[in-house]
Amino acid sequence: MNGEIIETEKALVSAMEPIHLGIFEGIKAYVENDVNSRGVLNIFRWKPHVDRLWRSAAVCGMKIPYTDEELLEATRKTIGANGFDTNVYIQPRIWPRAGTPEKVHVIVPAWTFETVLGKDNPRFSKNRRLMISSWRRIASDALPAQTKAWANYANSALAMREAERLGYDGAIFLDNRGFVSEGTGACIMAVRNGKVITPPVTASILESITRETLLKTVSDDLGIPVEVGDISRVEFYASDEAFLCGTGWEITPITSIDDLPLGKEYPGTVTNRIAEYYTDVVAGKVEKHKEWLTSV
Ligand code: PMP
Numbered sequence: 001m002n003g004e005i006i007e008t009e010k011a012l013v014s015a016m017e018p019i020h021l022g023i024f025e026g027i028k029a030y031v032e033n034d035v036n037s038r039g040v041l042n043i044f045r046w047k048p049h050v051d052r053l054w055r056s057a058a059v060c061g062m063k064i065p066y067t068d069e070e071l072l073e074a075t076r077k078t079i080g081a082n083g084f085d086t087n088v089y090i091q092p093r094i095w096p097r098a099g100t101p102e103k104v105h106v107i108v109p110a111w112t113f114e115t116v117l118g119k120d121n122p123r124f125s126k127n128r129r130l131m132i133s134s135w136r137r138i139a140s141d142a143l144p145a146q147t148k149a150w151a152n153y154a155n156s157a158l159a160m161r162e163a164e165r166l167g168y169d170g171a172i173f174l175d176n177r178g179f180v181s182e183g184t185g186a187c188i189m190a191v192r193n194g195k196v197i198t199p200p201v202t203a204s205i206l207e208s209i210t211r212e213t214l215l216k217t218v219s220d221d222l223g224i225p226v227e228v229g230d231i232s233r234v235e236f237y238a239s240d241e242a243f244l245c246g247t248g249w250e251i252t253p254i255t256s257i258d259d260l261p262l263g264k265e266y267p268g269t270v271t272n273r274i275a276e277y278y279t280d281v282v283a284g285k286v287e288k289h290k291e292w293l294t295s296v
Contacts, residue, residue, distance in 0.1 A: 001107040003074075005081045011107060014098055022095030022150040023056040025049050026247045028113075029079065029088040029296055030282040036118040038085045042293035044247075044282045046072060048209045053092060056147035062104050064094060072294070074108045079296050082110065088296075089113045089248070095150075116250050117279040124275065125267055127255045128169045130183075132233060133159035137173035137181035137204045145204040152206075156184035170244075172236075172257065175204045180231040186246030187211040188231075190239040191263075191270045196226045203230060210245045213281070214274065217289070222277055224270060241268030243275075251275035 001011045027049045029041040050068045057064050066074070075090055090110045097103045116123040138145050138155045145152060159171040163184075172188060175181040180199055182188050187208040189198045196218055199205055219226045236242065240263035244252040251274055253267035262268075267275075281289045 002105060005077055008109070011109075013105060017095065017098045017105075018101070019095055020151055021060050021062070022093060023053065023060055023062065024091055024093045024148050024150060025053045025056075026148070027075075027090040027092075028247050028282070029090065030115075030284075031085070031087055032284045034118070035087060035115050035279060035283050036121065041079065041084065041088060041296040042284055043072075043075065043090070043296060045209050045213065045292050046294040048212070049247075052148065052207065052209070053094070056144070056149060057094060059144045059147050060149060062094060062096060063102075064106065065104065066106060071106075071108070074106075075110065076296050078108050078110045084110070084112055086112050087115050116252055117275060117282070119276075119279075124251075124253065127266070128253065129167075129256050129259065130170045130172055130254050131163055131166060131168040131258050133162060133171040133173050133184075135159045135162065135171075135173065137175050139176040140204050146201060146207045148206065153185075159184050173204075174233060175199075177203075178233070179203055180233065180236050181205055182208075183244045183246070183249065186244035186249035186252070189214065189243055189245055189274075190231055190236055191241035191268060192235065192239050194225070194270070196224055196270065196274075197231055198226070198228055199231055200228050208246055210247055210250075210278075213292075214245055214278070217277065217281065218274060221286075222273060224273070237262075239263065241271045243267075243271045251278050 029043045032040045088110050092108045094104050094106050135158050163171040173181040181203045182205045189196050218224050237260050242254045242262050253271045255266050280286050284293050
């Protein structure tokens with residue numbers, strides 16, 4: 001926190017801090033070779049995550065007082081101080097300081113998480129009933145939807161609360177035009193007639209790094225056609241498969257939307273193939289994508 005390694009319970013600020021213009025990032029480090037085991041960790045796609053952090057700061061008029069290299073060092077030190085040897089989630093947070101908004105707090109918390117990835121992982125194939133939220137995804141002329149501003153997540157939290165209240169496992173937003181936008185913290189991909197389709201950035205989505213990773217690999221490496229385009233609610237209901245993709249949600253299959261089951265098998269063949277490949281990529285098992293890994 002602000003340049004020092006500090007125990008979580010001692011990482012304190014005043015309750016009077018202005019928090020509405022904070023930004024953050026969500027990054028993962030995976031165990032090399034086997035994401036369900038212990039061992040050496042590599043951060044997945046550090047550079048695009050840190051670039052997005054800078055863009056989020058720029059949009060909110062904040063300056064990060066550290067270089068990329070210093071943030072990476074802070075991340076490595078935090079993971080080292082915790083002695084982690086299983087998969088880690090890293091969530092740098094930055095917000096203006098009370099009284100001196102031109103200065104910011106920078107903290108780099110990290111914690112372990114349970115992945116849905118990996119062979120025969122029951123967390124992956126668990127049934128997930130999602131609903132279309134009655135909340136629309138924030139329009140990017142109201143809040144900076146393409147960045148990771150905390151304020152955007154009030155939108156996600158309202159949609160999640162509604163879903164929980166109604167007994168669903170999660171929610172999908174439509175954008176302000178009525179087209180499918182994204183999940184509450186992940187992008188969405190649908191599979192129709194063997195083709196993967198994902199909404200465009202103009203559907204108020206976050207510029208997701210996982211989505212970009214899949215756009216780069218699914219067609220080139222797996223030979224599955226991919227298209228970026230608007231998806232109507234009806235097309236979404238009539239998909240053969242759908243899954244959430246994001247750093248946090250990884251590749252998470254969806255069983256049904258508004259209780260309408262998707263396709264004939266769950267998880268679907270295409271979702272399975274993509275998840276297996278993504279697992280290999282983050283674990284450093286795909287030689288040509290090893291440059292996406294940064295050792296801890
Ligand atoms: N949309 C939202 C709102 C998110 O919070 C996230 C997670 N960062 C994503 C999409 C997926 O983005 P990424 O693949 O970069 O994690």
